Amino acid sequence: xxxxxxxxxxxxxxxxxxxxxxxxxxxxxxxxxxxxxxxxxxxxxxxxxxxxxxxxxxxxxxxxxxxxxxxxxxxxxxxxxxxxxxxxxxxxxxxxxxxxxxxxxxxxxxxxxxxxxxxxxxxxxxxxxxxxxxxxxxxxxxxxxxxxxxxxxxxxxxxxxxxxxxxxxxxxxxxxxxxxxxxxxxxxxxxxxxxxxxxxxxxxxxxxxxxxxxxxxxxxxxxxxxxxxxxxxxxxxxxxxxxxxxxxxxxxxxxxxxx
Ligand code: ADP
Numbered sequence: 001x002x003x004x005x006x007x008x009x010x011x012x013x014x015x016x017x018x019x020x021x022x023x024x025x026x027x028x029x030x031x032x033x034x035x036x037x038x039x040x041x042x043x044x045x046x047x048x049x050x051x052x053x054x055x056x057x058x059x060x061x062x063x064x065x066x067x068x069x070x071x072x073x074x075x076x077x078x079x080x081x082x083x084x085x086x087x088x089x090x091x092x093x094x095x096x097x098x099x100x101x102x103x104x105x106x107x108x109x110x111x112x113x114x115x116x117x118x119x120x121x122x123x124x125x126x127x128x129x130x131x132x133x134x135x136x137x138x139x140x141x142x143x144x145x146x147x148x149x150x151x152x153x154x155x156x157x158x159x160x161x162x163x164x165x166x167x168x169x170x171x172x173x174x175x176x177x178x179x180x181x182x183x184x185x186x187x188x189x190x191x192x193x194x195x196x197x198x199x200x201x202x203x204x205x206x207x208x209x210x211x212x213x214x215x216x217x218x219x220x221x222x223x224x225x226x227x228x229x230x231x232x233x234x235x236x237x238x239x240x241x242x243x244x245x246x247x248x249x250x251x252x253x254x255x256x257x258x259x
Contacts, residue, residue: 005029041204045088045219049081084216091220094151095203098227105231107143109258115150116174116183123157123170130166139174139181142256144232152228155221156185156248162215164189164245180234181252188245197238201226225250232256 004026011019056074060066066074097103120135127133142149153172160170164187171186192200192207199205204219206212212219222236229236233253240246 038203042088042092045204046085049084052081053078084213087216088218088220091218091224094224095220095227098148098224098231105145105148108146110142110144110146110149112139112141112174113137115146115153116172119150119153119157120172122154123161123172126158127161127170131161131164131168131170133161133170133172135172135174137174139176141258142181142252143258144252144256145228148228148231152225152250153183153185155225156183156250159221159248160185160187160189160246162217163187163211168245177251180254181256183250183252185248186245191242191244191246192238192240193242194240197240200238201236 001024004024007023007025009021009023011021013019056078060071060074116135116137120133124133157170157172164170168188171184173182173184173186175182175184196205196207200207201222203223206217206219226236229250229252233255234251237249237251238246239249
C-alpha cells in the first residue's frame, strides 16, 4: 500500500504452518512524530521566557547596588516573562485534560444567553474600549460543559480582539443553523492568508509569532477550541480575507439540544 508503513510478521504455527500478521504502523508513527514536535515546541516556548528571567537574576546578583528604578524595571520584565510561562503551562494542562480519557465530558444544561454575555464582557474588558463589540443570542440552550464552551467561545472572541486593530468591529452570534447550532465570531481585523487557514488549529502554529506574543498569545488557543468542539461532537470552520477580516464558526450538532 503506497505511502503507508506496514509491519509484517511471520509467526510459526503448528504443523509447519505459518501465520502472517500485518500491522499498519503509519498512524502510530504519525502520532509519535506529533508528540516529539509538541515536546520540542513546548520546551522552546518555555525556554525563551526562562532565559530572560535567568539573565536578569544574574544581573541582580552581579550588581547588588543597582538603582531602584532599574531594579523595578527588571522585576517588571521578569514578572511578565513568568506570567507568560504560567499562561503556557495553564493552556498545556487544559489541552492534555481535554484529550485525556480520564476526564470524560460532563454535560449539563448550558445557559447560552448568560454564557455569550459573559464572553462578550470579557472581550470588552480585553479590548478596553478600542473596539465596538456586539452580541446577539437567537439560538436555544444546549447540553454541554459550560466551562469548556466558555473557554472555546472566549478564545475565539479574544482572538478577534487581538487580531483586529483599534476602531474595528466584532460581532458574536449564537444561532440555529440549517442542521446545527452555531457560535459565530465576525471581525473586520487583519484576516488570514488562505495558505495558513488549515493549519491554525495545530498547536503553536501562528501566522505572525511576534504579534501573537505581543498580545499574550500562547499559540494553543485554537487547538483548545478544536478539542472542546470535538468532545461536543462539533467542529470549527474558518473563513477569512486578508486585510478585511475573519469569521470563525463553532458548530454543535442538534443532538446537543436538551431532550
Ligand atoms: P495565539 O495565542 O497565537 O493567538 P491561537 O491558537 O489562538 O494562538 O491562534 C493561532 C493563530 O491564528 C494566531 O497566532 C493568529 O495568527 C491566527 N488567528 C487566530 N484568530 C485570528 C483572527 N480572528 N484574525 C486573524 N488571525 C487570527
